[in-house]
Every structure is written in C-alpha cells, then in structure tokens.
Amino acid sequence: MSSQSGDPTTGSADFFSPLADAPSTQEWASGQEQEEAAEQAATEPTMTSGAEQQPTEEAAAAVRFRPVSGRYRSSGGGFQLELRVDVDSTRSGSKVLRRVSGDFFTTSGGTTAYFGSFTVHSATVTWSATKVVVKGLGSYTWQAGAPVVQVTVPRRAVGQPPAAATVQFFTVSGQAGASYLCPYVSPYFRALTWEQDSVTGKIPFLSYNTGSLPQPPGSPARVLSVPGAYAEAGIQLLVSGAANVVADSPMGWNDSELHGAMQTNFSQWQNIPQWKVWLFVASAYEGLAGVRGIMFDAADSFQRQGCAVFYDLIKGADAASQRAQLRTYVHELGHSFNLLHSWQKNLARPPAPLGPKGGFGDLSWMNYPQNYQSPSGPTGTAAYWSDFPFQFTDNELIHLRHGFYRNVIMGANAFGIGAADIEPELFDEPLADESGLRLGLRGAKSGFAFGEPVVVELKLETTDLRGRSTHGHLHPDDELVNIAIRQPSGRTVLYRPLRLRCVDQDETVRLDTDRPAIYASAYIGYGRDGHYFQQPGTYQLRASYQASDGSRIVSPVLRVTVRHPVTATDSELAELMMGEEQGKLLVLRGSDSPSLRSGNEALQEVIERHANHPFAVYARLAKGLNAEHEFKSLKPNRAGLTVRAPDTKSAIEQLTPVVKASQQGKGVDNLTLNLATRRLARAYARQGDLEEAGTVLDHMVRHFDTSAFNPHVVEAVRAQADSTKAKLMADFGPA
Incomplete structure (x- = not known):
C-alpha cells in the first residue's frame, strides 16, 4: 500500500514508528506542560464497568501514577496520526468521557494534508499496574478496513516523562492491521x-x-x-x-x-x-x-x-x-x-x-x-x-x-x-397544543418572479383570552424561529441565517387584547447555504417558533410559487440578482466591503439599465440603506479606522422611489417599508431638513392608517413615528 493513499488502518508494520518508548522533553511537551501534568496528576480513576479492571490496592498505594489522558502524535512519513485518549482526569473538575479519537494526515514531501478521522464512543478500558488498554469499534469518516481500535499506554509515576501510546487497528474478525507509535504531546485534547x-x-x-x-x-x-x-x-x-x-x-x-x-x-x-x-x-x-x-x-x-x-x-x-x-x-x-x-x-x-x-x-x-x-x-x-x-x-x-x-x-x-437535508417530521404539528399561541406565515407577495428576493412575514398571536407572555424574538436570524423549505425537487432544507447573532437579552412581550400579535419580516432567499430558491416551481414553507416555556409552535404550510422567466430581460435580471455576492448584499442591507464589489456592480446595473423594473426596488433598497449610514473599515497593519460618512444625497435618491413604489403596492413588504421610511427620514434630518423628515414620517402614518390594518398596528406605527421624530430632533435639531 502506498504511504500516501489507501486506508491508514490496514497498513503493514512499516507504519509503526521506530521511536524510543520514552521521548525527550522536546518531543512530547514544553517544560510548563510537564509541571502542569505533574501538579494535576489524578489519583486512580473510579471505574464501574465490569469490563474494566483496577490494579490491586497494594499497587495503587505504592505508586501514584500520572494520567494517561491527553493528546499524542505519531511522526515519520506516510500517514501521521494525532490521537486523543480520554479515560482519566488530567485536572480538577475535568470530566472523563471514556473515549479515544484521532485524525489522520498524509505527508508528501514538505506538505501535509488531512485524510480522515475516527472516534471510539464505547470503549473497554483495562487498567493494570503497568499499562492502560483501551479498545473498541470506531466510527470513521471513511470506510475503514480495520475499524477496531486498541490503544496501549504504559503507566508512568508522577514526575516521570509520559509514555508513548501504541495504536493498533484490527478487522472485526481480529486480523491485525496498521500500528502507530504516538509520543505524548499535551494534557489537552x-x-x-x-x-x-x-x-x-x-x-x-x-x-x-x-x-x-x-x-x-x-x-x-x-x-x-x-x-x-x-x-x-x-x-x-x-x-x-x-x-x-x-x-x-x-x-x-x-x-x-x-x-x-x-x-x-x-x-x-x-x-x-x-x-x-x-x-x-x-x-x-x-x-x-x-x-x-x-x-x-x-x-x-x-x-x-x-x-x-x-x-x-x-x-x-x-x-x-x-x-x-x-x-x-x-x-x-x-x-x-x-x-x-x-x-x-x-x-x-x-x-x-x-x-x-x-x-x-x-x-x-x-x-x-x-x-x-x-x-x-x-x-x-x-x-x-x-x-x-x-x-x-x-x-x-x-x-x-x-x-x-x-x-x-x-x-x-x-x-x-453545511446544507443538510432535514427530516420534514421535525416540523410536524404537535399532537397537542395548549401553548395559547399561534404562528402565522405568509409570503410578502402571492408569487415571486425568478430571481426576486423571497420575503416572508411572520405573525405570532395569542389564542388565550387571558393573554400569554413569551419572548419577542420572531425573526429567524435570532435563532428562535426556524423555517423549513420543501423545494420543487422534494428536498427539504433549513433556512440558515447568514449571520449568527446571539440576542440573549430577555425580551418578554405580553400578548393580550391590547396587543394581540407581533410581526416580523424576513428575507429568506439567501443564507449560509447560498440561494434557497434557485429554480422556478412551487415551494412549501413551514415555520417553528420556540416559546419561552419551551413550547414549539408550528405554522401552517405556506405554498410559494416562483414563476418561470418569460422574456430575455427576465432571464438577464434573474442572473444579475442571483449571484452569491448579491445575496449577501440583500441580507446585509448593503455594504462597502471590497469583497462584495462585483455584487454591488450588478445591483448598480439593475438600477441603471432597468430602473423601471420591479427588481430595481430591491437594488435601490440595499444601496440606499447602506448609503444612509457610515461604513467603518480597519486599515491594514493596524494603521487605524477609516469611516465613510453617511451619503445622505445618495440615500435620498435611492430610498425615495423605494418608499413611493411600496406605498403603491409595487415594492417591498409593509415592515420593510416602515424601515425604509424611517431611514429616509433620518437621511433628510442628517442634511438639516427636519421638516421634510417629519413629512416623510407623517406620510408613513397615513399609509397605515386605513381599514386594511388592525388598529393596534396603526397605533404601533404612529408611536414609532413619534419616537423617531423625537430621536431625530435630539440628534440633528438645534443645539
């Protein structure tokens, strides 16, 4: 078998590294690690399994042994093995998991590459006065020919250098495979x-x-x-x-x-x-x-x-x-x-x-x-x-x-x-639901053009007349709401947010007759696994909300249609919108990052060449929101911080058509419209036009103050507009 390919568990005895049983200090650890291991050496581990054998009380009393747990590593050509032995405690309070695991690497010339890993989860540990033997069937990242692992570590007294571990692999029928000698490296795994x-x-x-x-x-x-x-x-x-x-x-x-x-x-x-x-x-x-x-x-x-x-x-x-x-x-x-x-x-x-x-x-x-x-x-x-x-x-x-x-x-x-299929059963409706909460999921539109950002709206409401308290983290980016997507191919995937923000501050909301529901809007077209709506067809979506009391509230199934492109222009626009960088920019609401330059160029092309197309609203939204606030960049070599000041002119130029189109029902969803309007008002306030900022916010209130919206929604929008006016006056008004 080649020393750089094949199965590292079935090699010949050539793989047994001919090193001395007691490596030098430089081979196994730093002086600090030697002292640490000696100071923290545990007494005899307490084992309960009948398959494990303890040394006699006389032997244990005569010698205080150093722990054998820790990290070991073989050397030499061909395969290299980094081994982790976890059978006794190396420090106070450290748990013992009774496992061994390892990673194999291949060496070729001056290069080293990862090959695969294994873990023995159910190990038999045998102790004697001279050695510790750990044996069990391993789980591998490849189809191992000799999957049974046996690790033998000679015991050493406290103060002595640790011994090397001998690792032997066997087939399930007991035939010997490869062997490795792994000198001790560290008490850490x-x-x-x-x-x-x-x-x-x-x-x-x-x-x-x-x-x-x-x-x-x-x-x-x-x-x-x-x-x-x-x-x-x-x-x-x-x-x-x-x-x-x-x-x-x-x-x-x-x-x-x-x-x-x-x-x-x-x-x-x-x-x-x-x-x-x-x-x-x-x-x-x-x-x-x-x-x-x-x-x-x-x-x-x-x-x-x-x-x-x-x-x-x-x-x-x-x-x-x-x-x-x-x-x-x-x-x-x-x-x-x-x-x-x-x-x-x-x-x-x-x-x-x-x-x-x-x-x-x-x-x-x-x-x-x-x-x-x-x-x-x-x-x-x-x-x-x-x-x-x-x-x-x-x-x-x-x-x-x-x-x-x-x-x-x-x-x-x-x-x-990564992009794992998930079991659709994870989102089955509970057999019983006494949570007093109901989760709704609907699309921002009845159908989406191919390449158009897919946005959904979530609504959490109470079904209990007495009211219910729970947390208000309804956006899927907060990791307390999950959305499953059944693609036209039949594959079910989980929407995984591009960013993992930990909103672990208590945000309890009371849902009752005064405030019967809370809402959130989420762009779910792009996440950690890329674009989720990559082909025309019918998608089935379902959301799951984890309530404060542990209840799992599941929404009804939402069917979303992504329409086929009809014209050459439709196909061109879909290509401009579906790039990886464009997806990130839509999630991040714009960015100056040099790594997203081509995505910004594609969005700019949508604005310049297809200004009247509905897709231009989304490109303008990302550009406008990014322009409205500053962008910070750390200079290379710690030379300082560069801050690009808000570009209010560009922000107003981009966000104004977004707001107008959306108020006419031809743009973004209502929650995103609320955000865009408040940011547009802030842009006007930044350039000193507080009167126009107030007018923009008043128009937003009038847009929502109709019979199409529930009274509590209208009141919430009005309160938000008033608080925004007060904040703008405090930040940008006369001193």
Whole structure:
C-alpha cells in the first residue's frame, strides 16, 4: 500500500514508528506542560464497568501514577496520526468521557494534508499496574478496513516523562492491521491560538470568581478566565500576544464591518482550515438591540474564524456583570467550534439529541439564561445561574474533544455542517397544543418572479383570552424561529441565517387584547447555504417558533410559487440578482466591503439599465440603506479606522422611489417599508431638513392608517413615528 493513499488502518508494520518508548522533553511537551501534568496528576480513576479492571490496592498505594489522558502524535512519513485518549482526569473538575479519537494526515514531501478521522464512543478500558488498554469499534469518516481500535499506554509515576501510546487497528474478525507509535504531546485534547482585539475604551474581560454569587452546591468555587473555562473542557486556548486597541464609532458595528475588521486586523487570518480564532470586543451591534455577541463569520467557504462581543450590553465591574461577560465570551467562541445553541442541536448534520425541555433545560454555556427551563424547578435567568456549574454538557464535550476534525476546526465545515437535508417530521404539528399561541406565515407577495428576493412575514398571536407572555424574538436570524423549505425537487432544507447573532437579552412581550400579535419580516432567499430558491416551481414553507416555556409552535404550510422567466430581460435580471455576492448584499442591507464589489456592480446595473423594473426596488433598497449610514473599515497593519460618512444625497435618491413604489403596492413588504421610511427620514434630518423628515414620517402614518390594518398596528406605527421624530430632533435639531 502506498504511504500516501489507501486506508491508514490496514497498513503493514512499516507504519509503526521506530521511536524510543520514552521521548525527550522536546518531543512530547514544553517544560510548563510537564509541571502542569505533574501538579494535576489524578489519583486512580473510579471505574464501574465490569469490563474494566483496577490494579490491586497494594499497587495503587505504592505508586501514584500520572494520567494517561491527553493528546499524542505519531511522526515519520506516510500517514501521521494525532490521537486523543480520554479515560482519566488530567485536572480538577475535568470530566472523563471514556473515549479515544484521532485524525489522520498524509505527508508528501514538505506538505501535509488531512485524510480522515475516527472516534471510539464505547470503549473497554483495562487498567493494570503497568499499562492502560483501551479498545473498541470506531466510527470513521471513511470506510475503514480495520475499524477496531486498541490503544496501549504504559503507566508512568508522577514526575516521570509520559509514555508513548501504541495504536493498533484490527478487522472485526481480529486480523491485525496498521500500528502507530504516538509520543505524548499535551494534557489537552486540542489546542488553538486565540487572538483578541478591542476598540478604544472597551476593556476586555479577564476573569470571574464563581464563588462571588450563589452557585450549585457541587460546583467548586474557582477563578475562571475564558482560557480557564475551555481548559476545564480539555481545550487549550493559547493567547496570541496582547490585545490590540483600534478606533471605535458610536454607531456600532454591522456584519460587513466586522468581517472586514477580521480580514485586516486578525494577524494570523487565512482562508484555510486552522486552529486559530479571532474575537473582537466592539462597542455595540448596529441596528438591533439586545445583541450581546455574534459569530459573524458564517458567509463564505471558510467559516467560524471570527466572532465578536458587544461591550456596551455586557459591561460592568460587579459580580453579576462579570459572570455574564464570561458566559458571553465562552458562548461566542463555542459557535466558532461549531457548537449550536442548546435548542438547535437536532438541526445539525448529523443531528444531535436535544437535552431536557427541548434543549432549554441544558445547563450549558450554549443556552440562554432567560430561556432556561429547569426539568423540576424554577425557570429563567435566576434559576439558570443557581443551577449552572460553568461547564459544557457531555455531548458538547464529546464534540469539542472528539468531533471529527473538519466538524470542529475553524475554517473547515460550515456552521451547522453545511446544507443538510432535514427530516420534514421535525416540523410536524404537535399532537397537542395548549401553548395559547399561534404562528402565522405568509409570503410578502402571492408569487415571486425568478430571481426576486423571497420575503416572508411572520405573525405570532395569542389564542388565550387571558393573554400569554413569551419572548419577542420572531425573526429567524435570532435563532428562535426556524423555517423549513420543501423545494420543487422534494428536498427539504433549513433556512440558515447568514449571520449568527446571539440576542440573549430577555425580551418578554405580553400578548393580550391590547396587543394581540407581533410581526416580523424576513428575507429568506439567501443564507449560509447560498440561494434557497434557485429554480422556478412551487415551494412549501413551514415555520417553528420556540416559546419561552419551551413550547414549539408550528405554522401552517405556506405554498410559494416562483414563476418561470418569460422574456430575455427576465432571464438577464434573474442572473444579475442571483449571484452569491448579491445575496449577501440583500441580507446585509448593503455594504462597502471590497469583497462584495462585483455584487454591488450588478445591483448598480439593475438600477441603471432597468430602473423601471420591479427588481430595481430591491437594488435601490440595499444601496440606499447602506448609503444612509457610515461604513467603518480597519486599515491594514493596524494603521487605524477609516469611516465613510453617511451619503445622505445618495440615500435620498435611492430610498425615495423605494418608499413611493411600496406605498403603491409595487415594492417591498409593509415592515420593510416602515424601515425604509424611517431611514429616509433620518437621511433628510442628517442634511438639516427636519421638516421634510417629519413629512416623510407623517406620510408613513397615513399609509397605515386605513381599514386594511388592525388598529393596534396603526397605533404601533404612529408611536414609532413619534419616537423617531423625537430621536431625530435630539440628534440633528438645534443645539
């Protein structure tokens, strides 16, 4: 068998690396890791399985052994194996998962490439006074010829260098396959470099003493930093130098700006899979209240490399604020490792089991405190913190330590593992529904032209005359509403938002006779998997809303028709609108990012050559919204921040026809019209014309003040117009 192809489990004995059993200090770890391993060496692990054997009490008492768990790596040509052994505790509080896993790499000349991964989930562990043997059937990313794995690690006393692990593969009938000698590398199962930058005046989080506030009786008090929290999970965060400080803007940061900041300020950024991640401490998220953090790098082919936290919402030196900061930092970095929110794990590929209460009962960094549903006690934020032991769940630890390489490493598989088919049964109607809530889903239009942005409107209302309280996060980008799309081919996919914003601030709304419903409008034509409506035909859509009490409210099926193009102009416009960059621009509501230049050029061509076509409204909307606000760009090599000032002339030029066409029923949906009108008014106010700004808002109120709209909707629009006028006067009126 070639040393660079084939099956690494069935090779000959040539693959057994002829290294000494006790590698040198340089071969296995740094001096710091030696001291750490010696100081934290555990006593004999407690095992309960009948298949496991303990050494005699006399032997255990005579020698205090160092743990064998950790990371090992073979060397030499051909296949290289990085092995993770997880059978005893390497540090206080660290859970033991009783698994082994590994990643294979091929070497050719001076290059190394990933080959595949395996995990043994059900292992037999045998202990003796001289060695530990772990054996079990592995799960592989390829069809392994010798799938049974046996790992043998000689035992060493505390203070001695750790021994190398011998890995042997066998067929299911017991025939020997390949063998590898893997010297010890580290007590951590995985290691990555964490680079953190911040804006001026925003102090990054350092640490929190978990004993400062009440916590579960079984959770020991300790001082936890972000690297410390991941160290307890067996993951080493190597901090890359001091945090750099860059200029800030009072308007906050949007998704395009964050991605551009990563590309220019993340010193080790490359669009390749690598164990490196960037966290940006920004002031605020632009355009949406309540966003504490975001894993913004979910749009290209190399995702999960960058995330951000928003200081203005999580700041504070008191214990409660420090505790919340720790959770936000760990939570957003968790998304970079491809961890989903606790209630969304069944939507991953492959799907993972949900915890109690549909995932809302998880005591995890990845849950929202305000959503916590105790299986047997109080619910909500206070209950979460009284129960939370500052740990990941076991399933999350399995992913972090033993997930297949491309599913975990930054820049490899897309968040949620890409465009996975989902089981339509996930969106079946519940057998019983006593939630007191009803979810509606309808298209912004009865049908869409091919290439036209598909927008849906969601409505959540109460069916209980006494009223119901729940959260107000109705937009699918907030990750508490999911939309399934049955395509004309019969394939069912999940709409996956382009951005993963964590709106984990409590937003409770009361639905009753005074306010019977809340609404949201969402462009769902483009997401992390690209364009979802790529062919003409009939689509079936269904939405699912996760209520505050854990109830799952499912909408009726919505049928959406995408019409065939009729003329050559129709086909040309569809091509101009359906590019990947154009989809991103429509989601982001415009951008100055150089990486989206061709998309902006295509939208400009729609405006210039097809100004009277209905598609021009959408191109003008993206251009106008982007022009109306500033755009921040970090200069290369940390040379400072460039801020493009709002272009009010261009914003008015683009948004005025959007508003007029929409008020005539020939443009965007009513919720988007509301947004465009308020932004148009702000553009007028910026250039000093507060009178025209007020006129624009008055026209909006008159448009909605008809019998076509429910009275509570009209009142909400009027109140929003009044508050916008007051804000514009405060920001742009006379001093």
